[in-house]
Amino acid sequence: MSAAVTERSGTTAITWRTTLRERPIIPLIGLLALLVVAIDVADPGIVTPSWAGVIVRASIPLAILAGCQTLTMLTGGIDLSVASVASMAGFVTATLIHSPGGVAEGIVVVLIAAALVGLINGVGIGVFKVHPLITTLGMSFVVDGLANVWQLQMVQTGAGVPHVLRVLGSGTIGDVIPYSLVVFVPLAAVIMIGLRRTGYGRLLYAIGDNPVAARLSGVRSWQVLILLYVISALMAAIAGLLVSGLSNTASVTLVDTSLLPSVAAAVIGGTSIFGGRGGFGGTMVGALILTVLTALITVLGLPEPTNQVLFGSIIVIVAAAYTRVTAES
Amino acid sequence: MTIATATTDLMLEATGISKTYGAVVALKSASLAVRPGEVHALMGANGAGKSTLVKILTGAVHPDAGRIVVRGRERTVHSPAEARRGGLVSVYQDPSLIPDLDIRANLRLTETPLEPFRHWLAEFGLADLDLSSRARRLPLASLRIIDLARALAIEPDVLMLDEMTAALPANLTERVLEIVGNMRGGDRSVVFISHRMSEIGSVCDRATVLREGETVGVVDVTAGSEERIVDLMLGQIVDQAIPQAKREERRTTNGERPRLAVQGLGLDAKLYDVSFDVHPGEVLGVVALEGQGQDELFEILAGSRRPSGGQIFVDGTGVSFHHPADAIRVGVVYVGADRAQALLMQRSVRENIAVPFTAHLGRWGLIDLTRERRIVDEAVRRLQIDARAGNEVRRLSGGNQQKVTIARWVAGGVRTMLCFDPTRGIDIRTKQQIYVLLRELAEAGAAVLLYTSELKEVQLVCDRAIVIFGGRVVAEVDRADADEATLLRAAYHLQSGAALPEQLAASAAEMATGGPTTGTTEERVVSA
Numbered sequence: 001m002s003a004a005v006t007e008r009s010g011t012t013a014i015t016w017r018t019t020l021r022e023r024p025i026i027p028l029i030g031l032l033a034l035l036v037v038a039i040d041v042a043d044p045g046i047v048t049p050s051w052a053g054v055i056v057r058a059s060i061p062l063a064i065l066a067g068c069q070t071l072t073m074l075t076g077g078i079d080l081s082v083a084s085v086a087s088m089a090g091f092v093t094a095t096l097i098h099s100p101g102g103v104a105e106g107i108v109v110v111l112i113a114a115a116l117v118g119l120i121n122g123v124g125i126g127v128f129k130v131h132p133l134i135t136t137l138g139m140s141f142v143v144d145g146l147a148n149v150w151q152l153q154m155v156q157t158g159a160g161v162p163h164v165l166r167v168l169g170s171g172t173i174g175d176v177i178p179y180s181l182v183v184f185v186p187l188a189a190v191i192m193i194g195l196r197r198t199g200y201g202r203l204l205y206a207i208g209d210n211p212v213a214a215r216l217s218g219v220r221s222w223q224v225l226i227l228l229y230v231i232s233a234l235m236a237a238i239a240g241l242l243v244s245g246l247s248n249t250a251s252v253t254l255v256d257t258s259l260l261p262s263v264a265a266a267v268i269g270g271t272s273i274f275g276g277r278g279g280f281g282g283t284m285v286g287a288l289i290l291t292v293l294t295a296l297i298t299v300l301g302l303p304e305p306t307n308q309v310l311f312g313s314i315i316v317i318v319a320a321a322y323t324r325v326t327a328e329s
Numbered sequence: 330m331t332i333a334t335a336t337t338d339l340m341l342e343a344t345g346i347s348k349t350y351g352a353v354v355a356l357k358s359a360s361l362a363v364r365p366g367e368v369h370a371l372m373g374a375n376g377a378g379k380s381t382l383v384k385i386l387t388g389a390v391h392p393d394a395g396r397i398v399v400r401g402r403e404r405t406v407h408s409p410a411e412a413r414r415g416g417l418v419s420v421y422q423d424p425s426l427i428p429d430l431d432i433r434a435n436l437r438l439t440e441t442p443l444e445p446f447r448h449w450l451a452e453f454g455l456a457d458l459d460l461s462s463r464a465r466r467l468p469l470a471s472l473r474i475i476d477l478a479r480a481l482a483i484e485p486d487v488l489m490l491d492e493m494t495a496a497l498p499a500n501l502t503e504r505v506l507e508i509v510g511n512m513r514g515g516d517r518s519v520v521f522i523s524h525r526m527s528e529i530g531s532v533c534d535r536a537t538v539l540r541e542g543e544t545v546g547v548v549d550v551t552a553g554s555e556e557r558i559v560d561l562m563l564g565q566i567v568d569q570a571i572p573q574a575k576r577e578e579r580r581t582t583n584g585e586r587p588r589l590a591v592q593g594l595g596l597d598a599k600l601y602d603v604s605f606d607v608h609p610g611e612v613l614g615v616v617a618l619e620g621q622g623q624d625e626l627f628e629i630l631a632g633s634r635r636p637s638g639g640q641i642f643v644d645g646t647g648v649s650f651h652h653p654a655d656a657i658r659v660g661v662v663y664v665g666a667d668r669a670q671a672l673l674m675q676r677s678v679r680e681n682i683a684v685p686f687t688a689h690l691g692r693w694g695l696i697d698l699t700r701e702r703r704i705v706d707e708a709v710r711r712l713q714i715d716a717r718a719g720n721e722v723r724r725l726s727g728g729n730q731q732k733v734t735i736a737r738w739v740a741g742g743v744r745t746m747l748c749f750d751p752t753r754g755i756d757i758r759t760k761q762q763i764y765v766l767l768r769e770l771a772e773a774g775a776a777v778l779l780y781t782s783e784l785k786e787v788q789l790v791c792d793r794a795i796v797i798f799g800g801r802v803v804a805e806v807d808r809a810d811a812d813e814a815t816l817l818r819a820a821y822h823l824q825s826g827a828a829l830p831e832q833l834a835a836s837a838a839e840m841a842t843g844g845p846t847t848g849t850t851e852e853r854v855v856s857a
Contacts, residue, residue, distance in 0.1 A: 198695050199687025206684055209673035216633070216663060216671060217737065218654035218688035276675045 024270030024322075028285040035292045043299045049176045055291050057170070057178035061086075061246065063287035064184065064239035065258055066265035067191055068232040070283045073266055074195075075208040075225065076275030077132030079232045081121060083259035084143035085114050086240030087252050091147060093241060094161050094250030095154040103162040110237050117143055118233030122226030136229075147252040161244050169245020180242050187238070191280045204228065208275025261290050264315045270322060339398070340365045340518040341386070341417070341487045346395030347542075348381055353754055355381040356392070357542040361520070363487060368509055368519040370529045370550065373539035374562050374817060375619055375782040379522055382539065383491050386520075387419045388412040400486060413439065416486030420493050422620070424472035428465035432475060435464060441479050449478035453504055469496050477505065488512075489520040494528060495620050496598075506532050524618040526555045526821050540564045555823055563814055585609070586645050588776035589661065589745050591630070594639035599625045600800045603639070607745070607776040612767055614787040614794030615780040616816050622800035623780050627749045630778070631663035632656035643745065657685065660744030664735050666753040668727065671734040678719035679705045682736045708740035713762060728759030735766065743775040750782050764790045784813040784820075798822045 040047045065082050072079045089110040096106035117139055124135035171179040195201035203224045206214040214221060243255050269286030271278025290311065297307050341363040348356040356378045363369045373379045384390040386397065388406035397404045399415055406412045409419075426435045436446060450458055453474045464472060473496055480488055490509070494502045509519055510532045521533055529536060533550045538561040546561040548554050587606035594603040600622045607613045617623045628634040630641065632650030641648050643659045650656045653663070662685075665671050673681050682705045686692060709716055712732040718724040722733060731751060738746060748767065752760040767790050771777050779791060787794045788811050796804040796819040804819040 197698065198693060200693035202680060202684070202687050202696070203693070205676060205680070206673050209675050210670075212670050213673055214684065214688075216631070216653050216665070217684040218652075218657040219684070220652060220654055220688075220690075223690055276673065 025282050025285055028269065028282055028289065032285055032289050032292065035289060035296060039292065039296045039299055042296065046299065050172075053172055053176040053178055055288065055295065057172065057180060057246065059284075059287045059291040060178065060180045060184045061169075061239040061243045061255075062258055062261055062265060062291065063284050064187065064235050064242070065255070065262035066269070066283045066287050067187075067280055068235050068239075069263050069266040070269070070271045070278060070280055071191070071195075071204060071228060072132060072232055073208075073271045073273055074204045074275060074278055075221075075228060076211070077125060077225070077228075078136065078263065078273070079121070079229065079236070080133065080136040080259065081117060081140040081143060082232065082236035082239070082262060083255045083257075084140040084147070085117055085233050085236040086243060086255035086258070088143050088147040088150075089114060089237035089240035090161070090165075090244030090254055091250045091252050092150060093165065094244060095150070095159045097160055097162050103164055106162070107241065110241070111234060114233040114237035115230050118230035119226065121233065122222075122229035125229065126222035126225030144252065151252055159250055161248050161250055165241055165245035166248055167245070169242045170248070180246070183238065183242065187235070188280065188284065195279055200224070200227070205276055208272075208277075210276070261311065264311055265290050267315055267322075268318045272322065273319075338365070339363065340367070340400060341520075342396075342398040343382070343386060344396050344398075346382060346385055346392050346397075348378075348385060348390065348392050354542055356385070358544070359395075359539060359542060360544045361386075361537050362547070363518045363520060364534075365516055365518055366512075366514045367534045368513055368521055368532050370533040370536035371520055371522045371539065372529070372536050372558055372562060374784070376541075377539040377562070378542040379539055380491060381542075383419055383421075383489050383520070383522065386412070386487075387417055387489065410439075413483060413485070417489070418480045418483055418485035418487070419489035419491060420473075420476045420480050422492040422495060424464070424469065424476055426464040426472055426475065429463060431463050432458070432460045432467075435475075436460075436479060439479060439483070441482050445482035445484070446478055449481045450474070452508060453478060453501065470498055470501055473497055474501060474505075481508075485517065487518045487520060489522075491522045492524065492620065493521075494523060494525065502528075524621075524821065526558075526823055529558075530555065538562055555821075559814065559817055559821065559823065563817060587642070588644060589630070589778065590642040590645075592640045592642070594626070594629065594636050594641070596622070596625050596629065596634070596800075597637050598800075600629075600636070603797070603800075603802055605795050605802060605805075607778050609774050609776050610771050611793075612771045612777040612779055612791045614791030614811070615778065615797060616784065616787060616794050616806075616820055617780070617797040618820050619782075621797045623797055624749070626797070627663065627665075627747055627778075627780060630656070630661060630747050632661070633663075654688065657688075661747065662738040662743065662745070663747045664731075664738065664749065664751050666750035668730045668734060672722050672730060674723035675721055678709065678714065678716045678722060678725070678733055681722050681733050682708055682740055685737055685741060704740050705736075708736040711739060712736045712766065726756070728755040731755050731763070732759065735763065739766070739770070743770050743773075745776045746770060746778070748777060748779045750780055752786065753782065760786075784816045787811045787816060796820055 036047060065086065068079045068082045092110045092113065093103070093106035096109060097103065099105050101108070121135050121139050124130045125132050168179050168183065173179070195204065203214065203219055206217070206219060207221050207224060211221060240255055243258070244250055247254065265286035266278070266283050267273060267286070268289060269278065269282030269284070271283060293310060293314070294307060297310065339362050341361065343359070343361045346356050346359040359378060359382050361369075361371065361382065371379050371382065381390060385392045385395070386406070388408045388411055397406065399417065404415055406415065406417070412418070426432070427438070430438070436443065447456070450456055455471060455474055458471065458475075467475070473493065477490070477493060494505055497505065506528060509521065512519055513532075513534065521529070523529060529550060536548045536550050536554070536558055537544055538546045538548065538558055540562055545564060548557050548561065585608055588609045589607040591606075592604045595601055603626060605613065615623055615626070625634065629636045632653040632655050635651070641650070643661060648655070648659055656663070673684070679702070683701055686701065687696065712735060714732045714736060715725070715729050722730060725733070735751065752763055764786065767777050767779065779786070781787065788808060791811065792808055794806045794811050794816065795802050796806065796816065798820065803822055806815060806819060
């Protein structure tokens with residue numbers, strides 16, 4: 001048709017691209033809204049404040065795990081040990097409920113254990129330069145195995161999810177606002193401020209963008225990476241505690257199914273798996289999108305495997321979209 | 330294989346070849362005519378377009394325009410494999426074997442007949458080489474020879490040797506030159522690229538000289554033609570209207586402690602006994618042809634690489650750098666030519682400039698954004714960076730990108746700056762701003778070490794210059810004498826002092842074989 005039309009659509013495309021590149025969170029919120037509308041159409045009246053509370057509550061552990069992926073992906077890495085660490089954390093705390101120190105002892109023990117896992121990950125990746133995928137995958141097996149050993153040891157003692165975790169994980173104020181926000185809001189604030197306003201956050205982006213440039217600027221990346229994987233493991237442990245509280249279950253495989261969704265939420269949220277690009281804001285929306293999507297599938301009465309097909313497809317499509325819009329034309 | 334139709338008596342004729350990369354003109358109008366049975370030198374200063382021309386001839390790069398005729402038939406070469414089948418084979422500076430395949434598999438990839446290959450290996454004295462060993466496990470010199478033997482085994486019409494001898498020990502170099510020399514008068518031709526005038530003098534019949542992407546002359550190689558070749562490479566020194574950077578005569582540095590002192594620095598097969606001082610307030614130029622060890626020298630000084638011998642002193646204190654951070658801590662900062670290596674392309678100008686501020690573990694906490702903005706803005710203003718597209722550094726122009734890499738260090742205050750060809754591939758205005766900046770830094774008491782591939786920069790910016798050839802400092806030139814002709818002659822190691830090439834050959838032989846070798850190749854030049 002006319003040149004004017006072509007030009008107009010060209011301009012629109014550029015604006016759209018620029019928006020997606022600079023502020024990926026805006027189209028993401030649009031997508032989230034779309035899904036909420038869809039679910040309300042599928043099951044009129046389902047969308048209420050308390051429904052929103054349920055969605056937020058379910059999203060929080062996923063958002064934290066996706067936060068682990070976001071931070072590690074910013075440096076060009078990934079943390080596949082988060083699900084194992086999270087499961088281990090929930091399970092070990094539950095088994096230690098009758099110990100002298102009670103719940104506090106359990107939490108301290110699992111945080112120390114998680115930090116150790118992160119330390120090993122970080123040393124493997126930062127010092128021995130083993131690829132993060134391999135290192136963290138390997139560590140996930142190690143943690144799984146150790147958790148099973150622990151299970152065999154503790155089989156005779158009584159176990160149960162501590163009351164405080166149940167309240168924290170599943171309780172709500174006025175049936176709307178989940179208590180887990182008490183944990184999540186400060187954590188999210190620390191992550192977001194950390195990424196934007198601290199030297200450490202800058203270095204995560206720097207290492208992911210160009211490790212050679214970071215090195216030439218005097219950055220010793222092993223220091224950054226060791227701390228990073230320790231932080232990631234600690235966050236995973238916190239997420240695990242919340243999941244066990246939410247589901248009132250203690251199992252060594254409790255969080256395993258959240259591993260790939262955690263990667264998916266980060267990718268959907270606009271964090272590049274190649275490093276140097278992204279942030280936690282998009283990741284939080286990504287976690288919400290996945291949770292609403294799961295709810296939508298449930299409402300539609302589709303079988304559980306559909307969930308997997310949709311998750312997989314969305315990751316690939318969104319990743320392809322990001323690659324297209326962020327590539328320099 | 331080609332059928333010789335003999336419509337012309339030239340083996341290879343390339344005319345009107347041009348190639349531009351974005352705004353950079355690599356070749357304007359290059360031509361090359363090679364006769365059968367000739368060893369033909371392709372000469373030119375850094376960036377004259379030699380490598381681009383060879384890559385075009387062998388199909389690795391497509392020209393924008395031009396005509397290539399081999400044995401009288403016009404060719405459009407689309408890939409190195411096609412060029413090989415058409416009789417054009419090149420051996421590049423770097424080994425082109427796949428490291429994880431064994432030699433036999435590598436040969437198969439290029440359809441190399443095995444028997445001739447073994448024959449040529451034997452000619453080079455590598456008869457006992459195990460063809461089932463992986464390329465990765467072989468020493469560099471052997472790989473170069475394998476490359477060459479492979480090329481010879483294909484029996485190409487035109488063999489192109491691009492800096493083939495650069496990484497070879499002297500005894501092998503001589504063997505290679507002998508074999509290349511033996512090809513003279515046969516029915517095949519050789520295009521020979523080398524920075525060593527002695528090699529040109531000993532094996533080449535004629536030389537084509539490129540300057541700024543154009544063929545400026547073809548010279549018969551005889552005694553004394555080196556001078557003619559150098560003159561052609563220099564051409565009329567075009568005054569590109571670069572005003573002199575503001576400068577004052579430097580005070581004498583006698584008795585003053587050097588900011589950076591290098592003593593006897595060595596690196597295996599790359600650098601030998603390199604010593605020099607850089608004083609506060611001084612810009613010391615480093616002049617060298619490509620691949621003479623200057624890259625390694627700068628890497629060592631910047632803390633990216635460990636030397637195998639020698640000492641570095643900063644302000645009189647011996648230092649040992651294990652990481653760039655060690656160098657930065659004592660005020661030695663590095664600006665490279667490769668901006669893609671130095672910049673965080675997806676991050677903002679501000680973050681790029683501020684990276685060194687937060688590199689240290691003690692600075693990982695909250696950033697004082699007001700202070701950071703003040704420092705960064707000051708650096709941006711000082712370097713006149715056009716930061717309008719500053720959200721992502723990759724959207725800046727090359728010149729602005731380079732300014733960002735410099736601003737990163739200027740922002741923190743410069744004590745010692747290592748600049749490795751900082752003006753490579755950037756526009757003339759930015760170049761000039763960088764010259765002025767370097768002078769200003771020096772006048773403010775910084776010590777600057779500047780390697781440049783543009784010889785005219787030496788007189789514009791430097792107080793004096795050292796010349797590196799074959800990993801050694803072979804000359805020191807004062808600014809007053811550092812005109813392009815002098816520097817280029819020095820860089821090609823063509824001083825009037827006749828003893829020098831011999832010394833060089835002897836030392837090269839020493840390092841390669843541990844024993845003396847004959848100096849036949851060099852003597853021809855010396856007699857010139």
